Amino acid sequence: MSTRITLPMSTKAEWIKFRSLRSSVYSIITLLVLTIGLGSLITYARTKHFGHDGDNALGWDPVTVSLTGFFFAEFVVGVVGAMIITGEYATSSIRTSLAAFPRRVEFVLSKAIVLIGVVFVMSEAMAFISFFLGQSLIKSAEPVTGLSTTIGATGVLHAVIFAGLSIVLLALIGFGLGLLLKRTAAAITVFVSFLLVAPILVAFLPSNWGDPITKWLPGTLARGMMSINRDPETFTPNVCGLVLLVYAIVVIAAGTYLFSKRDA
Amino acid sequence: MIELRDLTKTYENVVAVDGLTVDIRPGVVTGFLGPNGSGKSTTMRMILGLDQPTKGSATINGMKYHDLKFPLREVGALIDAKALHPGRSARNHLLALAASNNIPTKRVDEVLDIVGLSKVAKKRAGNFSLGMGQRLGIAAALLGDPGVLLFDEPVNGLDPEGIRWVREFFRGLASEGRTVFVSSHLMSEMALTADDVIVIGRGKLIRQGKISDLTENALGTVLVRSPQVADLEAALRRAGYGVTTDNESTLTVSGATSEQVGEVAHASSVVLHELTPQRASLEDVFMELTADSVEYSGAQHQSGAEQ
Structure with a gap:
């Protein structure tokens, strides 16, 4: 019998909260289906039209192609991450939660553990299913041989695992933004700005200005984590993962600091 | 026992709670009265460690809320019947709370039974009427079988039968030796439920004492x-x-x-x-006691506009 609330107790509470909401369960299932489905569709189309739109053997990365659906997952998972905390503010259930467990740093930690657990399982499943499905589609449709790859090829297993991890890190960044900003709309706006809008704006800059910025953007880093044909302008997959991890830690640390000072 | 010592909360330039020093003793129902915006809810949130006092302290059995080992086993609170996720079922809402404080699952079914919500336990709480929401809030407060209970406006939305049930229920909890602290703006309701009463206006303590003394002395x-x-x-x-x-x-x-x-x-x-x-009703006494603070509030706004 422990003398006070332990991390397993508060984490169990957060897990019950997560799984008992239809919205979170449905968003995970929808995400899984759409990511794999869209990825397969695009993989098939790109393979069929190989050579037509600038796809050529040099730039062709069969791993990245089969994981195209991850563009979609990157966006949705940020929303899922933000909502596990902003949803509590929106319904003011945050007060009930914090009255039950007032140690706020540990409260954040319990939520992060559940988020990491759920998103990790989902995103790795998504990565491996997308990869194997994608490779078999490439193989069945390939106009020239040698376009598909295998999990045993150099760097491929690493890339597929890292693809899943990139989604976990983006979910954590969304969670951190939710902690910082309290409001779902605000958190999503900032998340989408960095993930989707920033690359568009940077694209308007002259390339000697834009390229050094682009490689630090979260979308580029997430893509860099899963690529086997490295763009010379980006970091290695490991460095990409590390930078994205630092982003997640910084945002969550800042969010936790504000969260523990703020009136609920 | 809840002890407030010089409890103060200031928002920007507005003083919501102003140097409140009172003891809320066990074994009786203590009514917490004041007009709207007088600082009742802010006081309750500070007792629960949700809002940080600007000055002073609130302790429960000598401890700050934050330091309680298993908060729900020492303090049960209904602060807002709507403070739950509408998509979650009543039972899951309670299960999550119970899990956080290591309270056994069978207690969840017990409290659902006590408040009469067993039949709708699997329904989404968002579809509950206000009265059912209040009952669920009371169930949550009872989960840890705590010695101190706080209820913010618990009779809001209850039908007459529900109000009578709550009244007897609170008196029962107090007679078991628990501290029961109930806020309300319904004076007549407090006259029937409370033994002690604390009246505040604009965050300041106006009167504290037995409810019977309050009407007799007026x-x-x-x-x-x-x-x-x-x-x-x-x-x-x-x-x-x-x-x-x-x-x-x-x-x-x-x-x-x-x-x-x-x-x-x-x-x-x-x-x-x-x-x-x-004979002065408690309502009259209340109006008389808080009249100054209400007038003061009007004057405050004017001076604010001049600045």
């Missing part, structure tokens, strides 16, 4: 009916009592007991047709 008025109203009025004014004329045969006397009015009438040989003491 001077009521006396209604007199007489065919010689003019003579009686003159005599009463000479005796130094306040008089208002209601119509040509009735007066309302303030500052005097019915015995004193009767003696004045006898001394000046006035015939009386009726002599009725008008």
Whole structure:
């Protein structure tokens, strides 16, 4: 019998909260289906039209192609991450939660553990299913041989695992933004700005200005984590993962600091 | 036992709670009264460690809320019946709370039974009526079988049967030796439920004591009916009592007991047709006590606009 609330107790509470909401369960299932489905569709189309739109053997990365659906997952998972905390503010259930467990740093930690657990399982499943499905589609449709790859090829297993991890890190960044900003709309706006809008704006800059910025953007880093044909302008997959991890830690640390000072 | 010591909360320039020092003792129901915006909810949130006091402290059995080992086993609170996720079922809402404080699952079913929600336990709480939401909030407060209970406006949205149930329920909890702290703006309700009462206005303590003392000490008025109203009025004014004329045969006397009015009438040989003491209700007492703080609030706004 422990003398006070332990991390397993508060984490169990957060897990019950997560799984008992239809919205979170449905968003995970929808995400899984759409990511794999869209990825397969695009993989098939790109393979069929190989050579037509600038796809050529040099730039062709069969791993990245089969994981195209991850563009979609990157966006949705940020929303899922933000909502596990902003949803509590929106319904003011945050007060009930914090009255039950007032140690706020540990409260954040319990939520992060559940988020990491759920998103990790989902995103790795998504990565491996997308990869194997994608490779078999490439193989069945390939106009020239040698376009598909295998999990045993150099760097491929690493890339597929890292693809899943990139989604976990983006979910954590969304969670951190939710902690910082309290409001779902605000958190999503900032998340989408960095993930989707920033690359568009940077694209308007002259390339000697834009390229050094682009490689630090979260979308580029997430893509860099899963690529086997490295763009010379980006970091290695490991460095990409590390930078994205630092982003997640910084945002969550800042969010936790504000969260523990703020009136609920 | 809840102890508030110089408890103060300031938002920008507004003082929501102003140096509140009171003890809320176990074994009785303590009513927490005040007009809207007087700082009742802010006080409750500070007791629960949700809001940080600007100054002073709130402790429960000598401990800060944050330091309680298993908060739900020591303090149960209903702060807002809507403070739950509408998509979650009543039972899951309670299960999550129970898990966080290591409370067994069977207790969840027990409290659902106590508040009469067993049949709708699997339904989404968002579809509950306000009254059912209040019952669920009370169930959550009872989860850890705590010695201290806080209820913010618990009878809101309850039907008459629910109100009677809550009233008896609170008295029962207090008779088991628990501290029961209930806020309300319904004075008449508190008159029936509370033993002790704490009245605040604009965040300041106005009165604290037994609810019976509050009404007894308040001077009521006396209604007199007489065919010689003019003579009686003159005599009463000479005796130094306040008089208002209601119509040509009735007066309302303030500052005097019915015995004193009767003696004045006898001394000046006035015939009386009726002599009725008008007992002050708790509502009247409350209005009288908080009148200043309400007026003060109006003045505050004006001076704010001038700045």
